[in-house]
Amino acid sequence: MRVLEAVISSYLEDLLSKKGLEKSTWASMLQPSREASQGDLTLPCFPFASTLKMAPQAIADELAASFPDIDALLHVTSMNGYLNFTAHPEWLADTVLSGSIHVGNALENTGRTGEQVLIEHTSANPNGPFHVGRARNAILGDTLVRLNRLHGNDVRAEYYVDDMGKQVGVLAWALENLSESDVNELLSEREPPSERWTTKADHQRVRWYQAAQVLRKDADVDRKAQIERDIGSLVHASEHGDIAVLESFESAYTPVLEGMLATLSRLGISYDTFTKESRFVVDGTVAKLMQTLDALEIADTADNGAGFLDLGQRGLKGKTEFFYRRGDGSSLYATRDVAYHIWKWGESSRLVNVLGEDHKLQAKQVGLTLEELDQQRPEVLFYSFIKLPEGKMSTRQGNVVFMDDLLEEAHAQASAVVRELRPEYDDETVSAIAEAVGTAAVRFNIIKVSPEKGFTFRWEEALAFEAGSAPFIMYAHTRACSIAKRASDLPSSPVARPSVDTMPEGLIELLRLMCTHNDVLERSVREQKAHLFALHMLELANAYNGFYRDCPVVRDGEVDGFAFSISEMARELLRSGLEGLGIKPIEAM
């Protein structure tokens, strides 16, 4: 609770400096209490014992007894060697009412902090629809974008389009050389695609890609060799910046990318800028970069002329050779990534990338190379893959859950719940609510766990609408909205902050949580841990429910001015916080 810390730290500094303890020695030890029942802030006194030659408990006792009586504190106590500070509920209420809690805006850059950040996320190869595993990247990245905006940073969300190289080359080759009946024949042993997505290009065109992969693996030797030559020459041309080939690639992947973006748009995910990988080949920066790399001390050349850096000299363990140029002189994906990052540093003072754990080595290589070029390395948020109960999610084995299917199912199940709970709603209303609830549940299920944790996708968890889920938070928000609507037509008493002895527990708990709201957001942004904020939002919703129970806003046709002010503040925090998580804060559900 920073607001409280700001008030008490000067008093604490006075007291401790008299004992010869400098602030630098204890400042980081003053922390939010682990035992909420003991207080809001805690200073463990154990480390002082040896310098003061006193027992920790005695030190805590003495500090507690001599701490001045100030408005912000209800009491200062000592327990088991800890000095505990409990915020005064009246002070908490005054803090909230005075507007000290920053609500924020997750939807646009406000420039509040003056800091800028470029977040690159998703950047999936445009060769087929999103499955749930790939979508984790987009959901984590978009949430990070939103939370940075909510905090007040100027954010740019960037999609790096992989518009060259083998994957897109295979897609382009297949679209050019395979007929629809070829594709159907090649994929005849697979499950047919869902009828639902016959007009969605990502679901359609991926079949050409898959069919080509089947051919590349199972065709007869001569045919395979011919295909590899054809695709190889396309890829080679693209890597040398052949405009005609790049344009054919673009017309192959663009409808696929549009289909993928349509899926993400349903989840509220969008981008500010798209940068194509080919750009750095076409404008010559990759060629220049390779020359620069050639001149580095740690650069070396293989027998066939390929260029690599020996990153072992810079502390990389395991495989230390990092190839940046093929024997034929063309660049590699990672080379272009280095060029891309140098460009990005010209665009923003802070860079964040969201990457799957399979990119760890690659990111390390790119980072070390950037440092070798006197550039900074970007911050990287890695996430583990999502598994299915049957095992790894794999397009080849056919065990994938497409995001489009998950969202349809979420919508259907949410509709069923809404219909049962609110039989009076018409179809259109039900559908709108179900869409908001369903997509929110899917997003939240992914956001609420720590990114490095590999987790197993389970339908019943992704579609949970109860406590611990997004709809739980949404529901608290609709309650607050409902109260606001009702209160707007009624006479109100003036805002009179009650004294502590008439404050119910549910009110105090809500005030406490509101006073930590900005702290959690700040930490969540700084450490790139969206799940911390997500879990805080659950607590805030829970606290609002407690307030709702203990503290009626409307009683006997009259609005309690104070309770309504608190309710409104909570409503604002719930609304902006939901937007920060990418959840639509609907007003009724």
Add this chain to the structure above:
RNA sequence: GGGCGAUUAGGGUAGUCUGGAUAUCCUUCCGGCCUUCGGAGCCGGAGACGUGGGUUCGAAUCCUGCAUCGCCCGCCA
């Protein structure tokens, strides 16, 4: 084989970077609460730090052995 990460109640998860009290929250199970603003709710109870060492006044947290799981180790992207 090497590198990196993970392991917390029946299931899932926070806390680990920066050591500190009675280990968070959800689910599950058990018991309560609808004549007060929307019960997708609220209150109470049961149940966990993989394992062996080490460091420390103090270890879920730091070091280390082992076990299990995941990812990577291509002149692919």
